[in-house]
């Protein structure tokens with residue numbers, strides 16, 4: 397019978413980063429179990445790849461303070477490109493409330509050590525991007541070390557490094573049951589066989605609640621569809637642009653290839669495993685795009701190239717990380733609420749620390765435990781795109 401010191405269920409970017417961090421800390425007997433025939437078919441392959449430190453809560457800022465420098469040095473550390481492009485995130489405020497919000501966040505970020513973040517004036521934004529309609533822009537905030545990565549490449553880099561250092565990856569293997577005795581987890585049943593183990597990590601992205609049910613745990617993680625629309629090649633807006641966020645309605649975009657990638661959080665979306673792209677979304681997003689960037693009226697879009705994926709939402713928009721005391725040996729790395737790519741490096745480090753030594757110096761992990769939802773300790777992140 398197969399055995400493993402640690403079984404990680406889910407071979408997306410989070411499971412891969414945990415495998416990388418465990419093996420680099422010397423724990424080599426790691427098995428990653430992925431039900432698909434290839435990695436990246438979950439949320440990771442659908443992601444926009446944005447990375448930022450511009451959050452509103454200290455713990456999210458801390459996760460970014462580990463993760464962004466990690467991505468900046470990924471190629472040397474991991475021997476594989478993550479495609480980090482520090483082109484920044486530019487939040488554009490359109491009223492005084494937005495400005496006050498950005499100021500509060502900026503003070504928090506700067507106090508915590510985000511070095512280059514700064515508030516910018518409306519004039520500066522206008523001078524950088526005269527293509528933006530700026531009559532209602534009153535200022536903004538910009539951090540040049542925010543930017544984008546290639547999520548698929550980073551995931552493959554993490555898993556390849558882990559594989560070269562002892563970890564194994566099972567593909568085409570669906571986990572169907574997790575068994576426990578009075579001391580906790582004992583084994584995992586997968587379609588490829590049973591694995592005897594004392595430690596299991598749930599890294600199943602939007603499917604995390606289903607997996608947690610296998611050990612009788614109610615996990616407040618819900619799938620929520622997000623759609624992205626890539627444009628055809630377009631040269632009337634600079635390709636060195638950052639992720640630009642229109643705070644009046646949440647529309648945001650960034651350069652991608654010769655065109656742009658457009659995103660907007662449709663408030664009418666409801667939770668569920670919907671991964672079909674709704675063609676009606678194209679008009680909704682193009683209306684918002686042309687409203688903020690008038691030259692975007694000339695954008696060409698092929699709806700067949702657009703796609704949908706799933707965010708994994710928690711009630712307070714923070715992940716749920718760490719052990720579950722009721723089920724010894726069962727660990728959670730779930731509920732990233734749309735930030736799982738940018739926080740994958742920190743998550744890998746935190747989980748590896750917690751599994752190997754029961755504590756981590758990266759964050760106060762107790763703040764992100766599952767019990768916070770029943771003990772009234774939720775911490776709300778409002779900077780969710």
Ligand SMILES: Cc1cc2nc3c(=O)[nH]c(=O)nc-3n(C[C@H](O)[C@H](O)[C@H](O)COP(=O)(O)OP(=O)(O)OC[C@H]3O[C@@H](n4cnc5c(N)ncnc54)[C@H](O)[C@@H]3O)c2cc1C
Pocket residue numbers: 405406407408409410411429430431432435436437438439440441442443444445446447569570571572599600601602603607622623624704705706707708729732733734735736737738739
């Ligand atoms: C449109 C869109 C845009 C996004 N933009 C960003 C962004 O700009 N920045 C950012 O940081 N994040 C972004 N995200 C969120 C990010 O993609 C996710 O948070 C991240 O990919 C989660 O990674 P994961 O490894 O936890 O999940 P996944 O990549 O979903 O991996 C989970 C894996 O578990 C496997 N699995 C599930 N159940 C089982 C089972 N029973 N047995 C075996 N395997 C199983 C699945 O097949 C899957 O491969 C975006 C997401 C979407 C959809």
